[in-house]
Amino acid sequence: MSEVPSNANEGCPGVGSENAGKTSGCAGCPNQKSCASGEKPPPDVDIPKIQDRFRHIKHKILILSGKGGVGKSTMTANLARALAADPTKQVAILDIDICGPSQPRMMGVEGEQVHQSADGWTPVSVADNLTVMSIAFLLGDKNDAVIWRGARKNGMIKQFLKDVDWGEVDYLLIDTPPGTSDEHISVVQFLLQAGPLDGALIVSTPQEISLLDVRKEVSFCRKTNVPILGVVENMAKFVCPNCSHTTLLFPSSTGGAETMCKEGGLDLLAQLPLEPALAEALDKGEDFFEKHPDSALVKSFLSLADKIKNNLGKQ
Structure with missing residues (x-):
């Protein structure tokens, strides 16, 4: 594995620091031993395997949120369906929310199992052009808690990236846990070494308490060289299905995601x-x-999918 980017998260002292590998923030990091000893970590032998898996995936998109409960997984699931509304496109979801995997339930494939062949794990099919892979498929009981330290999480993420036989995919959406934790650092490292990463979609809700954490997510992307495709403000309003009256359920005291995007030079998609x-x-x-x-929500998701396709096409 390559070096952890300096200050990739607030607990990392940086690989050039005399405290590298020795602080509490280093616990669970796969590079802790090499950082503490001053040795440069050897080349990761699994990177060529990840590169081989991902050479048939055209676009790789991270779905991020600074805070839990903003609807990140919901957005991922429905954006995948919106992209898959075009039958000529192959869409896949990788659920790396290790401790709270929800994609199998949302996509209606909770009872399915992952099949393993000589080519690796086969993701579970939702539709002819939509598949999903999640740790939830590997648990003996859907109510089992996943109580893992960082190193084991990193290993599981790497296994997803190098052992899943995705086949030809146009859009791979990677559903991540909230925050900027081990899972984020690992998947960004692996993907950036395996080839270009199209970028990240950041999900928020209008209230400032959510936007505070979104700004940290924006900082994470910029420090780790992950392009930001844009911001999606979820639960922006409630439209009554009977009278069509619009209500702001989460009034913003600071202008919501729209103002944040203007201040930070981001696209509100x-x-x-x-x-x-x-x-x-x-x-x-x-x-x-x-x-x-x-x-109205389906139309919004289809419009969002069109914007993403157009933006990726320009890239």
């Missing part, structure tokens, strides 16, 4: 409305796009 029917559909593992094709 979408302001998604809150729709209770979506939560019900995801709980049941149903396709919201199929059940509510004319809803």
Whole structure:
């Protein structure tokens, strides 16, 4: 594994520091031993394997959020369905939220199992052009807690990247846990070494308490050289299904994501409305796009997918 970027998170003293590998923030880091000894870590023999897996994936997108509960996984699942609405495109989801994997439930494949062949793990099929891979498929009981230290999380993420047989994929969405923790550093390191990373979508809600953590996520991306594709403001408003009256459920005291994006030079790609029917559909593992094709939320997701495709096309 390559060196951890200096100050990749607040607990990392930096590989050039005399405290490298010796502080509490170094616990669980796979480079702790080499940093503490001053030795340069040897080349990671698994990087060529990851490169080989990812050479057939056109676009790799991280889905990030600074805070839990903002709807990051919900956004990932429905953006995947929006991208897959084009039957000529192959879409995949990689769920690396190790401690809280929710994609199998949301995508209606919770009871499925991952099959292993000579070519590696086969991701679970949701539709003809949509697949998903998650640690939830590997747990004996869906209620089992995943109580792992950083090194084991890193190993699991690497195994997902090098052992899953994705095949030809146009868009790979990587659903990450909240924050800027071990999982984020690991997946960014591996992906940047394996080839170009298209960038990250950052999910927020309007209130300032959420935006405080989003700004940390923006800082993480800039320090680790991950391009930011844009910001999605989730639960921006509630549209009554009976009278169409619009209500701001989470009023912002600072102008919400729109003001934050203007101040930080970021693109606000979408302001998604809150729709209770979506939560019900995801709980049941149903396709919201199929059940509510004319809803404002479906149209918003399809518009978001078009923006992302156009922006990636320009890149």
